[in-house]
């Protein structure tokens with residue numbers, strides 16, 4: 001050092017610069033440390049997700065559950081889709097939006113914009129956790145991934161303020177990065193060390209599957225309490241009544257108005273009938289079908305003569321309604337579903353002459369929900385298959401139609417609750433997470449045919465609440481065996497019945513598989529983690 005001339009005789013400008021920097025750093029540290037440290041406010045929590053809050057169902061359900069358990073709840077994340085209504089109405093929930101990274105960063109090359117974006121996020125999260133929330137929260141619940149920079153920021157805040165960190169491990173951030181860059185990439189190795197270092201020492205860890213728990217506990221030697229909290233849908237996901245279905249399908253009629261669908265579906269006359277439901281005419285009062293049915297339906301809620309008012313029912317000539325929800329990305333093989341439907345079409349034709357109705361196969365309407373990059377490509381392919389090439393005796397599909405639907409948030413549970421069978425094409429990148437869409441389907445009492453992968457059996461019990469397939473042939477065979485004789489299809493009915501049994505069978509009985517609502521599950525799993533505070537509050 002001594003032989004560096006500038007160290008001996010630094011220019012005054014340089015010295016001034018250094019002193020200024022030192023003063024600034026000191027001020028910053030003093031500002032944080034020297035302030036009398038307020039104790040964390042009991043029964044308060046910050047729920048942090050570095051993403052669109054409205055598209056983070058699990059974190060919204062967490063926030064809702066904390067609030068219902070009397071925690072003052074701060075939900076922190078980005079603005080975007082509308083959050084579920086209960087978050088906007090519950091008194092103990094405050095939504096604190098983070099600001100978007102400054103727009104001028106978008107013009108810069110990634111190598112500069114990347115670090116600057118992270119820096120602006122760090123400052124914004126720190127400011128939110130340390131200043132916008134009036135007292136330090138007792139708990140900080142953070143979703144991982146993304147890991148960078150959130151894990152480090154909450155680690156720092158927990159050091160400064162004494163908040164207890166709970167990490168909700170949805171997946172491993174570095175493993176997602178590794179899909180793009182490869183395990184050996186320097187960024188990936190760095191991200192892994194970061195995630196491990198800042199993730200290890202939390203107060204508690206939540207996992208979405210047993211597989212995730214086993215893996216992380218073994219690989220990373222996690223400290224703190226460790227709990228598996230399987231996803232469960234909230235209570236609004238339930239089996240729809242025929243009246244709810246009737247209303248939904250009236251609502252969806254415009255989506256079914258293309259010529260290829262109108263010629264395929266049974267004819268309907270709203271408000272008396274839809275392709276799937278109808279109001280039985282024989283039950284109309286003597287004045288006949290001129291009665292205002294809407295009025296009659298509204299009255300049914302109040303009228304002591306409700307049993308005399310016509311209620312919608314499912315049609316006997318309805319097609320089987322199958323639902324899949326997809327993000328239309330390459331990791332979900334929609335082509336496999338199309339192959340299976342092709343085979344089903346042929347099987348249905350082969351059986352159409354059969355004497356015994358119970359041996360015939362029904363028409364299928366395959367409702368596909370979701371938006372994504374491959375949608376156009378596959379829907380063109382669907383169009384081609386449905387219409388046929390126009391030559392030869394094969395012709396277009398007669399037994400199958402696909403309809404791509406974009407639903408309001410409130411209609412989605414109703415569609416699942418009205419459907420006959422769900423299809424899941426989800427395949428897990430890590431083999432340690434489970435498809436939320438199957439969870440939603442189960443919440444609606446809807447059995448599934450699901451593409452198999454490593455830990456799927458934590459959710460789908462093959463032959464009980466669904467069937468597991470590995471290729472298009474197996475899926476086609478499952479559709480045939482489940483739908484034979486529809487609408488009275490014994491194999492399908494057996495799967496559907498398992499949901500009632502799951503709700504009523506005593507634990508330990510052979511038919512039992514564990515199922516409950518999010519709130520039941522959360523109360524049972526999370527309250528013990530937070531309980532000592534509940535006890536100390538009771539002692540006050």
Ligand SMILES: *[C@@H]1O[C@H](CO)[C@@H](O)[C@H](O)[C@H]1NC(C)=O
Pocket residue numbers: 068069517519520523
């Ligand atoms: C969960 O706990 C909260 C708070 O005690 C309670 O209000 C709620 O009813 C419970 N929910 C269920 C489904 O047990």
